[in-house]
Amino acid sequence: EGFAAGKQVISCRHSGALDFLTDENSFLVDSDIIPAGKKYQYWKEMPSATTYYPKIDQLQSQMRRVFSGEKKNFDNKIKELFSWENSANKIIDIYDHIYR
Secondary structure, X not given: OOOOOOOOOEEEOOOHXXXXXXXXXXXXXXXXXXXXXXXXXXXXXXXXXXXXXXXXXXXXXXXXHHHOOXXXXXXXXXXXXXXXXXXXXXXXXXXXXXXX
């Protein structure tokens, strides 16, 4: 969403975002794995659940870099790969594969 809006992106260095976020195109922040308390869980509380908590010093540093005007370039192909149309076509292809 940030790329699509032409904004600089700051994100944790974990999870699905790393499918397209890199140190070259975004400002990544290391994180600690912490227990995911009830406030982090949507439906059913699971005591063994974990989540990521950004390292505050790194987050502050990355925010300062962006605020001071530092920019990272992102490849416009990302917009094409993760467009609504492309996502819809992938779902249609899966549906066609299963039900035809």
